Amino acid sequence: MNSYLVALVGSLLVLAGIFELLRRRQLSEKYAVLWLVVGVLLLVLTIFPRLLSSVSRAVGIAIPTNLLFFVGIVFLIGVCLHLSWEMSRLENETRKLAEDLAILRLELLELRGGEPRYPEPGQQELVADESAGRPAQD
Numbered sequence: 001m002n003s004y005l006v007a008l009v010g011s012l013l014v015l016a017g018i019f020e021l022l023r024r025r026q027l028s029e030k031y032a033v034l035w036l037v038v039g040v041l042l043l044v045l046t047i048f049p050r051l052l053s054s055v056s057r058a059v060g061i062a063i064p065t066n067l068l069f070f071v072g073i074v075f076l077i078g079v080c081l082h083l084s085w086e087m088s089r090l091e092n093e094t095r096k097l098a099e100d101l102a103i104l105r106l107e108l109l110e111l112r113g114g115e116p117r118y119p120e121p122g123q124q125e126l127v128a129d130e131s132a133g134r135p136a137q138d
Helices: 002-023 029-047 049-057 065-113
Strands: 128-129 136-137
Touching: 002 029, 029 049, 049 065
Parallel strands: none
Antiparallel strands: 128 136
16 A cells, blocks of 8 residues: 555656646646646556556456556657657757858858858857947847
């Protein structure tokens, strides 16, 4: 009974943590549904521990924890694959934005009639703000 209470409190804490991240807008709505489903499934399996045994027997797996580990590993591989895809997409978008910014800076410089000036690595380039009469950071 003691381990049952620990598992129940742990499941409720995971679900509360998901809701808190959502409330603080630190977890995107894009991923919220996925993590809420995981939290609710964890709570259901904690409340009804025999459910995992029944499902594992129906699937043909002898030890219920093996089913739980298998599903968890497949889930984590799916999350890693999705995050790798997102990171690749964002890297391509960042590269394209940097290229577009470089082209726009060059066009602006050509319109002003100046020569291209390349800042030293690690330094921020300053562009003259003609309307205010003082240099402004770009």
